Amino acid sequence: MAFGKSHRDPYATSVGHLVEKATFAGVQTEDWGQFMHICDIINTTQDGPRDAVKALKKRISKNYNHKEIQLSLSLIDMCMQNCGPSFQSLIVKKEFVKDILVKLLNPRYTLPLDIQNRILNFIKTWSQGFPGGVDVSDVKEVYLDLLKKGVHFPPLDGEAETKQEVGQISPNRPTPVPTAPALSSIIAPKNPTISLVPEQPPKVTTSNDLQPPNYYEVMEFDPLAPATEAVYEEIDAYHHRGAQSNSDC
Numbered sequence: 001m002a003f004g005k006s007h008r009d010p011y012a013t014s015v016g017h018l019v020e021k022a023t024f025a026g027v028q029t030e031d032w033g034q035f036m037h038i039c040d041i042i043n044t045t046q047d048g049p050r051d052a053v054k055a056l057k058k059r060i061s062k063n064y065n066h067k068e069i070q071l072s073l074s075l076i077d078m079c080m081q082n083c084g085p086s087f088q089s090l091i092v093k094k095e096f097v098k099d100i101l102v103k104l105l106n107p108r109y110t111l112p113l114d115i116q117n118r119i120l121n122f123i124k125t126w127s128q129g130f131p132g133g134v135d136v137s138d139v140k141e142v143y144l145d146l147l148k149k150g151v152h153f154p155p156l157d158g159e160a161e162t163k164q165e166v167g168q169i170s171p172n173r174p175t176p177v178p179t180a181p182a183l184s185s186i187i188a189p190k191n192p193t194i195s196l197v198p199e200q201p202p203k204v205t206t207s208n209d210l211q212p213p214n215y216y217e218v219m220e221f222d223p224l225a226p227a228t229e230a231v232y233e234e235i236d237a238y239h240h241r242g243a244q245s246n247s248d249c
Helices: 014-022 032-044 048-060 066-082 085-091 094-105 113-126 137-148 157-167 229-248
Strands: none
Touching: 014 032, 014 048, 014 066, 032 048, 032 066, 048 066, 048 085, 048 094, 066 085, 066 113, 085 094, 094 113, 094 137, 113 137
C-alpha cells in the first residue's frame, strides 16, 4: 500500500501507484520502461488487472488535463498489447469504454482531434476481437451505437494504406494518347451542306451584249492563214447576217 493512501484509493495499490506516477502531467513524455513494468505486474499478480483498471478509471474520469489523458491512453495501448485476457476483458466492458472513454468525447473536455481519433480507433480496434476468447460484445455494442449516431471513425492504419494504394496514381503511368475514331463510327450527313452565296444583282443588258460573237471564234478562222477570196466572201456574208439580226431587235 502506498504511504498515506487509503486502502480504498485506487492509487494505494502497488500497480495503482505506478499508474499514478506514469500518467502524471509533470512527466515530460511516455516512460516506456515504466509502462512495461506496469504490464509485468498486471501479468504476474492476481489483483494486478483489476487494480490497474481502477487506477486508470480514476486518472481519466472527469479529467480536463489533456497531457494526463494522452499519457493514460498510451499506457492503455501498451497494456492491451502486452497483457492477457484478464486485463483486456475489463477494459472492453461498458463500464470502461462507455462510461470513461466515450465521455471524454464530450465537447466540454475540448480534446484535440488527434486524441479524439485515438479513442475512436481504440473502440473500433477492440470491437474486432482479441485472441484468447475475450468477450468483446460490450465494446462492439458501443461501436455500433456510435455509428448509428453518426460518429465518423477514422480508418485504421491497414485500411488507410489500402485506400491509398487503390487511389494512388502511378507517376510512371503513360498518358493515354487520343486516337482517331474508326471509320464505321463516322456517319456522313444525310443532307449535304449548302454554302449560301450572296444573291447577285440582275444583269443589265446593253447594246454591247447584243453584238454578235467574234467571227473568228464562230468560223474557227485562223487570222494568220493566207486570206482567200472565199474567206472574204464568208466574212461579208457574216456581217450581213449580223446587221439583219440587229434590225430585227
